[in-house]
Amino acid sequence: MSIRHGLLALLERGPRHGYQLRAEFDAATGATWPLNVGQVYSTLDRLERDGLVAQDGDPDPDGRIAYRLTDTGHAEVRGWFASPVSPKGAPRDELAIKLALAVTTPGVDVLSVVQTxxxxxxxxLQELTRLKTRAAGDDLAWSLVLDSLVFRAEAEIRWLDHCEARVARAAAARPQNAVVPVSTTGPAVRR
Amino acid sequence: MSAPVLVLSGVTREHRQGDTVVHALRGVDLAVHPGELVAVMGPSGSGKSTLLHVAGGLDTPTAGRVLVEDRDLAELSAAQVAAVRRRSIGYVFQDLNLLPSLTALENVSLPLELDGTRGGLARRAARDALDEVGVGHLAGRFPDDMSGGQQQRVAIARALVGPRRLLLADEPTGALDSTTGEEVLRVLRARCEAGAAGVLVTHEARHAAWADRVVFLRDGVVVDQSGPAAGAESLLTAGGGA
Structure with a gap:
């Protein structure tokens, strides 16, 4: 998740200081990706250095500095919303890497890795569904974030089903080398 | 925890196909308590539907025991099993089997009337069941005049009507769009929270997620099950967005 773009998008609402940005970020995403204030201020420093935000007036009586978007900052936000999130920018997928290693490491029961x-x-997914039933119906932002996590978990389970079928088929094709303790050649179960 | 409504103990179900024996279920143990909704997942041919049929007295295990409200189905006569099916078990199947020439109310009250409940009482119970699933206002409609979601709710009301405490659902959301399917699951869930025991067979992870427990079947064997985690909040902070 790009904190940078998250903060820039929040600043489209008007000048904000760090604590406000953190609170609004948490409110918008249901605290799914909690930020600490240190992250917020270090990100603001970099945004200021890059000319995307500027300090908005003097510090308030508590010494907090508000920031506003510069023209470049506005353009950056518009560009962010206008472009898709690149899968290349996604963090390494530990699970995909783990499965890739599992199928090539001798002695690993791939199907049990998949089932685990x-x-x-x-x-x-059960916990997310529980959160969803509890979520107030009018909190659209939060419920969309939850839906996103639900769909992602569902996609992961589908992908695991797919992996299992592929692994079983590969094992059936090479019965001598089968590392997979599953019978895929038996007769189909009558339903 | 109170006594389970459904117990499968070492249940095996074999089918003969010529010279081969096919194991649909192999030594399955499962207990479902009041207030609990259990989902059963697995690829086609894993034994999901057989499990549901055995649990509901529609099929007989080759070995092992099936207890519904403490009664061992194997020790009952065919007539007694039929009575357990009518009085204790509600079924929701993908094809709704609503009778087209009867109204929603009549469809729901029919099983009670067949079981000897007098007409007025049966209709009152049917009305309550329809209200419970949110379609009380459609009592006088015929199935053809209702949407798929409304028909499925009527089918669930029919499964729930009377004092039944075991609810068996086989892909109950199969023919419905995702929003309507979710409403149906909400109703199932609410009924279980009110004290019924439910078993939901599905191949959709998103639907199984409505259950308290998810049992994974593979080649007739329970390979794993998932229960509730430590807490929902832990899920969100532990890198949920990564």
Whole structure:
């Protein structure tokens, strides 16, 4: 998640100081990605250095400095909303890497790696569903964030199903080398 | 915790296909308590539907025991099993099987009347069941005059009507769009929270997530199950956005 763009987008609402930005970020995302104030101020420093924000007037009586967007900052926000999030920018997918290593590491039961993950992701999905039922119906921002996590968890489970089928098929094709303790060649179960 | 409504103990179900024996279920143990909704997931052919049929007395295990409200189905006569099915178990299937020539109210009251409940009482219970799933105002409508979601709610009301405490649902959201499907799950969930025990068979992770527990079946064997985690909040802070 780009904190930089998150803060810039919040500053489109008007000048804000760091504590306000943190509170509004948490409110918009339901505290899904909590920020600490240190992160907020260090990001603001870099944005100021890059000419995307500028200090807005003098510090308030508590010594807090408000920031506003510069013209370059406005353009950056517009550009961010206008472009898709690049998958290349996503953090490394630990699970994909883990499975890739699992299928190439001798002695690893890939199907049990898959099932362990499926159970873990399913538990997460259950918790998200519980949060969703509790979420107030009128909090659209929060409920969209939850939906995003729900769909992502669901996609991960589908991908795991796909991996399992691929691994089972590969094992069936090479019965001598099968590292997978599952019978895929038996007769289909009648339903 | 109170006594389970449904217990499967070492349940095996074999089918013969010519010379081969196909194991639909192999030594499955499962207990479902009042207030609990359990989802069963697995690829096609994993034994999900067989499990539901065995639990509901529609199929008989080759080995193992099935107890519904403490009664061992194997020790009952066919007529007694039929009575358990009518009085204790509610089924919701993907094809709704509503009778097109009966109104919503009549569809729901029919099972009670067949079981000997007098007409007035049966209709009152049916009305309550329709209200419970939010379609009381459609009592006089015929199935063809209702949307898919409304028909599914009527089918659930029919499954819930009377004192039934075991609810068995096989892909109940199959034919519905995602929002309507979610409403149906909400109703199932609410009924379980009110004291019923539910088993939901589905291949959709998003739907299974409405359950308290998810049991994974593979080749007729329970390979794993997921329960509630430590706390929802931990999920969000522990890198949920990564």
């Amino acid at each position: 993950q499926r159970t873990g992701t399913m538990t997460a």
